[in-house]
Amino acid sequence: MRKVLALTIIFICINFLTGFASTQDINQERFQIDSLKEVNQIETNQEQIVDNYNQIAYLFGGINIDSSLVYSSKGIILAKKINYLHGLAVSHSYQGRALIEAGKLKLSMENFDKALIQFSLEGDSINMLDCYSGISYLASYGSSQLKSLNYNLKALEFAEKLKDTSSLSTRYNNIGAIYKRLDNYDLALNYFQKSIDLEQKIISREQKKISKEQLAINVGSLAISYSNAGVLKVEHQKFKEAESDYQKIKSLLPKINSEYVRSYLFLSLAGYYNGINNFDSTNYYIVRARKICIENNYQHILVRVYRQQGETLLKQKQYRESIYFLDKCLNLSDSIGLHEEYPEIYKMSAEAYSHIGNHQKAYNSLLKANSAIDSLKSEKVTGFLVEFEEQKVKNEQEQQQLKLALKNQQVENTAIKMRNKFISALLAIIFLILAIVIVVFYFLKSKKNNKILKSNHKLIKKQKLLLEENIQKLEISEENLQKSNATKDIFFSIIAHDLKSPFSAILGFNDELALHYNEYSDDERMEMINHVGNASKSTYSLLENLLTWSRSQSGAIQLHKEAHQIKSLINESISPNLATAELKKINVVNNIDDTQMVWADKETIKVVVSNLFSNAIKFCNSGGVIYLSCKLNKNMLEICTRDTGIGMSEQIMDGLFNIEKNVQREGTNEEKGTGLGLILCQEFVHKNDGQIWVKSKLGEGSAMYFSLPVHQSN
Template identity: 25%
Template structure:
């Protein structure tokens, strides 16, 4: 009623603004907007720019709270124009700070920083601590999202300091959590722990359970990094228990990943495998690339420690492919200035784009990262070649040595040994020819692209197109070496099985997760009909066999084809089947599949290369475990590969 008794002058506008602010404070936005429209019209009639500035500002705040960012930005910019006209630097600063928040939320970090930086000097000068706290937090978030961790730390510390002065408990919790995360990213785990632990002391046992559950995995990871495994286990256990109770998939994912790392370090490898497999499924379902990247690294480390080098290499390929994608996304963020408020003067319209060109720097960074990837591939191929040569040299020496010892025996034994040695040498020579040719092709290809890159002979777009081919070359070389290593071990009779009872379904699940991306890329349907059943065999050997069979199925199928894995009880044994609806195998070629001397290999549906060694190794490994392997196939219909293995130890 105060407004009705006042004259239509600026005093009435000021009184109306007081009422509008009261309505905004109690979140009665409908009435507030009604009075804003009336007050704005009155201000226009009186040509009262301060009233127009304030009404547009509050209207923008309301739209922002209602998640109507477009209208919020339009009204903030209108308010800023009026504040600039009356030279109200504080009003400009408040508008810029709010615009900074919106631009940062939109991912426009450069604009967000410009706006927030322009506001801070005014807030500092006028000692407006609440506004300073928000501005510091905006800057910290923008710098974090543009990977400038030192700057993010600097402004999070400033925000924490102001929030401590204001006794802002919620703000302190938020800043301490951010500091814990940032110090962990900088590998300063003790400071990370200090901030997380301090945050825990501020939490309410009843009201802050969600926050506590959220930071438990992060705190556990930091303790794990400083080798305090007992505390790491305590925090991770609490975090996992809470997340499962709350059905918080992200919390479960983080806890399982960290637990997987802990159990790998403690050599609880079976437990680590189960935890990482569950985490992998959750990460892919949630589309959480950061945790998926961490999971791929942990799976690589786990399989490397177990001696499953082919699996480890597959995990590594997936890791670097995802890492490159994430690096590209980070580089796509607009670079932001590191300087202070001189970069965004208050009197200058702060949303004007900088004319400084950032592309050259971006191109250099991208090129350097990709060059590093190529160098890694080149080193891998080179090491593969050297290792292969050493294997053949050792194999030849070993066989010759055995043959020499046999010469002292009877002439009959000598003739037999010479015949065996001749057969082995024939196979070895054939394999050496294959290895030399395939590795030479891979290394020559990688070297050619490196030379082009060094001489500036390829563009950025052309280079991007070459990455999959280079990765495939490295994969082929690695696969060749892997198969060759296992074959050479079996030929030297050093490959002794260590049978145990294990669930075959778990092996299927792990191996299918490794080829999931390739299956999706080729448009293949993968069906898992496996069931829980125990096999008595050397698990690592059988994993090699299953990996080869599934990889072959993917190789010889195309879009719309189906791959099915299954197992069943058969005459008291376990019958494993990997079936596909691919191109099939002729009866003549089926006879060559398991014979190393024939060296039979064909090109896949997408011209994938093979070595001709995989199925030979599968046969050797299955037979070493008292089993048998065979194939049933019809051209253009598909193939079924069967493995029969015992369920228990054979009686002597």
């Protein structure tokens, strides 16, 4: 059973890692596909259109197999029509790849064979390597492992010639798997070790040059090679030797992003620990593999997870539980058409039924095991290669007969020419004269046509440039419209955000007066009314500030930078929010130096200070303290608003000044916010030639800093 599992891991995982398209960035591939489709609508070169169809088929290979088949078929039809042989061969090659994924193995082999003939005539080693790689993969499904080995060796020859290290590693793994099936331990281990050595060289040499995603793929390939070697050693009861391979796998697992590969590695680890009777670790890795398979619908891997769980329970003499998981394995295998493990599963079921005394079911399971062995031998997939090879021999015989008939015809034609030499010479002279006349005629005519074609070409080129220019203008217009819409959305969000604080004070005092009017003296009521009045005035002031900001976004406003006493400016800015602070019983300690002067635009800085102070109130606990301070740093004055509130995590701080992340959270009294106030602060501080930043720890309060240029005369 482990032989089947190992071979499946090798062929599926290796082809998953080195298939049509990387999973790094599907959006990028879809963008390329759309671009190529647009190009084909205006392209006039037919061969280029074929090449574009092939590139689209290649890109769809990792996204949508049906679409890949559609575009490779389009390439075949057009390439045949214009007799573009190289493009036709590439189309057949990509069709062969897609048909593998579609499960149409015979058609896939036919396409690879057609492509290989043309690539051989061209001496195209790179594409010949790809064809032999695909054919070797198909041959692995057949009954003759020697035939699969032969194709892999041919692919290996080209990979070595081209020094294609990724293909070499894949070939070593595949050849090792074939020798493993042929029970040649030494040769199988030798090729697995070659793959390990090569992958290690690739990683050590290229890890500083390639992307993290590509490095993760290479690490995954290395882990698979270690797994192949480990499974081989476990099968031969060489657990001590296998231990180092599985330790390497465990060290590489954190660096592997692919859930697909991780599930296979977890399953391989489960098999190793089951072999050494460490059932706790076996169950641990079975659970991890099963979780990934269920979350990602990897049903063909889940089948093997159930089988491994059944085998482990059988080994622990938990026979009824073992039967349960073996039955789940059989049911799922039947639903997805995966039958190669039936004999082993039925044998384990027979053993479990025998131990619980159900000898009838044990006998039936043994009968099914034998029947499964016979049915696997008669599967269509094991015979289609033989049928294909026979057809190929028949085609070659027909070609030989055609060549012989052509040769005989050529001999006969030569004899006729010799008998009629004089007539042929005379006809040749006449033909030559006619040819000269025709050539001269067509030369004059083509000269005229060329002028027309050049004129048309120039016109088309001019129209193409004009079209491209119009497309570019439309894209710019669309981008400007999106920016305008985004600015509008931000503007309305900020209005909601900045007006809420003063209205909290207005509504708070209004509710207090409405509910407890008679409980207060006239002086206290008058004080509350004054607070409401002050907050109302500040609200109007905030509206003016926000309208000023909106005009700055549209470029309709210019900043008026002047010298300002910073303490006076800050006092004026925080005044509208003091009532809210008083409601939360927050003490405000103002340590701003009243001698310091800054060079800035008053209105925009007032908006900055008001936002920072409002946020400090929002996230400060009732009864807390807000400190206002400043200090000189060279030619900049750094102003700090620090609170003793709830603080921030690293994740929140990372998104504070990023409009795309739009950080929002409630204040200590469940105050709401849009998360856009600090974006406004950042814009206004930058316009005043300053910087803004934050320091905070969760549960220990926050300190918001911004800097402004010091007035030169200061």
